Amino acid sequence: MATDLIETKNLGKTSVQWLNAVGIRTLEQLHEVGSVAAYCKVRDRGFKVSKVLLYAMEGALIGAHWNELDNDYKQRLLTEVGLHQG
Numbered sequence: 647m648a649t650d651l652i653e654t655k656n657l658g659k660t661s662v663q664w665l666n667a668v669g670i671r672t673l674e675q676l677h678e679v680g681s682v683a684a685y686c687k688v689r690d691r692g693f694k695v696s697k698v699l700l701y702a703m704e705g706a707l708i709g710a711h712w713n714e715l716d717n718d719y720k721q722r723l724l725t726e727v728g729l730h731q732g
């Protein structure tokens with residue numbers, strides 16, 4: 647299935663497949679759902695995800711490499727999905 651997600655910064659083939667599996671097939675849909683809800687959908691579907699997926703999706707939405715997100719930004723995202731960084 648054609649998707650613009652594969653051409654999006656930070657998202658690779660596996661990430662796009664996971665998003666497709668939960669009904670997110672376009673960047674517009676990812677924007678509508680948001681990175682936190684999309685991460686939760688993928689995680690709750692049973693895929694073994696890491697926090698980097700969360701950062702990658704957020705970075706894709708704001709047009710930045712996930713590594714460019716500062717630590718406070720990353721921590722807020724983790725808090726929203728119920729993860730805590732020690």
